[in-house]
Amino acid sequence: MDSAVFLIEFGAVVLALGLLGRFAVRLRFSPVPLYLLAGLLFGAGGIVPLGGSEEFIEVGAEIGVVLLLLMLGLEYTAGDLVGHLKTHAPAGGVDFLLNAVPGAAAALLLGWGPVAAVVLAGVTWVSSSGVIAKVLGDLGRLGNRESPVILSILVLEDLAMALYLPILTAVLAGSGWLAGGLTLAIALAAVGTVLLVAVRYGRVISRFVSSDDPEKLLLVVLGTTLLVAGVAQQLQVSAAVGAFLVGIALSGEVAENTHHLLMPLRDLFAAVFFVFFGLNTDPSTIPSVLLPAVVLAALTALTKVGTGYWAARRSGIAERGRWRAGGALVARGEFSIVIAGLAVSAGAVDPSLGPMATAYVLLLVVLGPLAARFTEPIARQCVLWRGKEYPGAAPGRRPLAPRPVEPEPTPATSD
Numbered sequence: 001m002d003s004a005v006f007l008i009e010f011g012a013v014v015l016a017l018g019l020l021g022r023f024a025v026r027l028r029f030s031p032v033p034l035y036l037l038a039g040l041l042f043g044a045g046g047i048v049p050l051g052g053s054e055e056f057i058e059v060g061a062e063i064g065v066v067l068l069l070l071m072l073g074l075e076y077t078a079g080d081l082v083g084h085l086k087t088h089a090p091a092g093g094v095d096f097l098l099n100a101v102p103g104a105a106a107a108l109l110l111g112w113g114p115v116a117a118v119v120l121a122g123v124t125w126v127s128s129s130g131v132i133a134k135v136l137g138d139l140g141r142l143g144n145r146e147s148p149v150i151l152s153i154l155v156l157e158d159l160a161m162a163l164y165l166p167i168l169t170a171v172l173a174g175s176g177w178l179a180g181g182l183t184l185a186i187a188l189a190a191v192g193t194v195l196l197v198a199v200r201y202g203r204v205i206s207r208f209v210s211s212d213d214p215e216k217l218l219l220v221v222l223g224t225t226l227l228v229a230g231v232a233q234q235l236q237v238s239a240a241v242g243a244f245l246v247g248i249a250l251s252g253e254v255a256e257n258t259h260h261l262l263m264p265l266r267d268l269f270a271a272v273f274f275v276f277f278g279l280n281t282d283p284s285t286i287p288s289v290l291l292p293a294v295v296l297a298a299l300t301a302l303t304k305v306g307t308g309y310w311a312a313r314r315s316g317i318a319e320r321g322r323w324r325a326g327g328a329l330v331a332r333g334e335f336s337i338v339i340a341g342l343a344v345s346a347g348a349v350d351p352s353l354g355p356m357a358t359a360y361v362l363l364l365v366v367l368g369p370l371a372a373r374f375t376e377p378i379a380r381q382c383v384l385w386r387g388k389e390y391p392g393a394a395p396g397r398r399p400l401a402p403r404p405v406e407p408e409p410t411p412a413t414s415d
Helices: 003-027 032-042 054-074 078-109 114-125 129-138 147-172 177-209 214-234 239-249 252-279 287-314 319-328 334-346 353-385
Strands: none
Touching: 003 032, 003 054, 003 252, 032 252, 032 334, 032 353, 054 214, 054 239, 054 252, 054 334, 078 114, 078 147, 078 287, 114 147, 114 334, 114 353, 129 147, 129 319, 129 334, 129 353, 147 177, 147 239, 147 287, 147 319, 147 334, 177 214, 177 239, 177 252, 214 239, 214 252, 252 334, 252 353, 287 319, 287 353, 319 353, 334 353
């Protein structure tokens, strides 16, 4: 590989990502769809196909997935995960049924087979934690009563991924029932062990990793994460799960400092990952799957709204908060692309699944912030159009009592 060509190509890609990120910030929406579009532009069948730097971008994409999951694990403590699992498990079950089943059914209806059904179920199931957290912050809703319900569903989805990804890895590898069951057993044992150790000895682990020198802390955490991710992948458990478990094991000040140190690296390599997924998708294949992607996006947007509404209602949230919770969950993003990327790189599914996932995520990562903003006002207008009173339309105010009608004065009579 010509080093000059590599530097020129990779530098152009990173510069383009930086400019696209700035553009997304000005428009106040997630840069993920722009990164995917950049990958389509630079990939095979695009306008400017890459040559010398594609191999490095592939490695960078793998690191991007590991860092995405590590940072996600750092957001939670083991106690948080256990608490959410006990309290909101029914909402997690409803979320799975309403959103994973349509994806699996779509794959079967398209004739892609059971392996693609497992993949597309994960793509349509998991909401984008990053996009949703940013949207809630932008709308000033982090303190709303429905926000803990939204975050609980996201936590359950992330925890479920620690079990789903090993199953997916075994399915994509064509493992039999015995090998698949062994992989799942290893994953369950790993998740359970890490949660137990993190709950009881989290402070000890964090104290061991902790360092006052940011450079040493960065090297120790990053090295440990890559090592554990590699071992996990060697055991067919998934590198992403290994990274997620490392993040959970760290807590307190160490987790906070690590989060700040790794955030720029995470942003860089995560952007490279989205570009790499786009590189592997031929833009000319998207029109053929655009209609199914639009139908599936519309259907699973509605099912996510239903999921949030049901979960918020179960938690005693008022009508307005239920609709806001549902609208906030619509966005799909990084996890959906991770799942589709694993399937595409394994070559075990129909080639159309990659373009389908790209179009699906592009649609919902743009629609998600709009749904979060406008689902509740639209629901209110629909109720008013039907001539009914919208619950909580004017919280804290009582309807005005009708003004008493004073009796008319009796006309005077003359003697």
